[in-house]
Amino acid sequence: MKKYSAFTMLVFILFACEKIVDIDTGSERPFVVNSIFNPDSTWRVDVFRSNALSSGEYTWGYDTIKDASVVITGDQITTLQYNKAGYYETEVKPGAAGMDYSIVVSAPEMPELTALCKLPVPIMVDTAYGEVISQYGDKMILHFVIDDPAAESNYYEVYIDGWYRYYSEYYQDTVESPGWVDFQSTDPAYVVSEYSIHNSLAGERMLFQDVLFNGNRKIFSLSIPNYTWRYAGTHVKLSITLRSVSAEYYQFRTTSQLQEDGRGDPFSQPVQVYNNIRNGTGIFAGFSSSVYTVQIQ
Incomplete structure (x- = not known):
């Protein structure tokens, strides 16, 4: 052949x-x-x-x-x-x-x-919050929660878009700009999938299935290093996109x-x-x- x-x-x-x-x-x-x-x-x-x-x-x-x-x-x-x-x-x-x-x-x-x-059917993120850890604030942990439907196999893809705020001398005002967001996780749900896509423009994307949490409420914790989210600004907005695929x-x-x-x-x-x-x-x-x-x- x-x-x-x-x-x-x-x-x-x-x-x-x-x-x-x-x-x-x-x-x-x-x-x-x-x-x-x-x-x-x-x-x-x-x-x-x-x-x-x-x-x-x-x-x-x-x-x-x-x-x-x-x-x-x-x-x-x-x-x-x-x-x-x-x-x-x-x-x-x-x-x-x-x-x-x-x-x-x-x-x-x-x-x-x-x-x-x-x-x-889209699966909604129920809640999400972030916390900066370590003495120098060089890492953020982003937590988000979903309720996985029971009695069926579900497949997901997640990625994060970020914005940071800073004062612009040029505009003489506070502006908001997109920032590259990378993340890592040791969650077994990702490990089971043995798969992730890294895209330098969109950040890290991970694809996984609900083998380990089918029908349950699941909390994910993603580690976001300093270089991907904290630039000149002290405030950051993160958008979690959860695809049900x-x-x-x-x-x-x-x-x-x-x-x-x-x-x-x-x-x-x-x-x-x-x-x-x-x-x-x-x-x-x-x-x-x-x-x-x-x-x-």
Whole structure:
């Protein structure tokens, strides 16, 4: 079996990434469908065919399919239209969380590509507070609490945005500016996941599941070092974004990261990136978000 390389273009609320995904597709160039959806953004779907191997090496690029029929069914039937930017879109957003969504993509000389995904219900942060510790105030511990639903597996992604306040001589006033927020945690819930994403622009993101606290009230404690939150200001505002992600999202992100971690390591085990597109490859997955902002004095 030969392998081919496909670009996976994922659209998130706060960031976008482009990743090379190795997929085992036999002797044919694979058809690819990608869509990460959430209730706060309109539908967007990428449909393309990946380039094949050339002389035993990967080729870069893909061929966009411009004449496909893209239909999503959930709270309503939505037909997406192709635009000049190279993807399919609509002004419609996904409806109520907790609903099952299906996608059907068809085009001439292409098998019908289908997938299913349930849009998770957002889980709210019940409360959050921070405390500065150590003699020199060089570390903050941020605590936040959630109530995990019982009798079901739940998957989460958390990241933090921060702002600090300082007096600007230029504006002759107190201003508020964004700050890079990194964090660490030794909580076993994260350790079980054996996974975290570090993004230098957005700070630290962690993806985990509720194996150790299913159906219980859970307190998380995150350690935030001085260099990521205390600059010129003495006040800081932190926003905790808690994403409730689908199982498909969780599996795709974890396997993608494991594959990325193994690149260039001749001793690493091959990792097959998760795919839930029937008759093709790619990802159809969703998430819902809740945001809790805490002012730290």
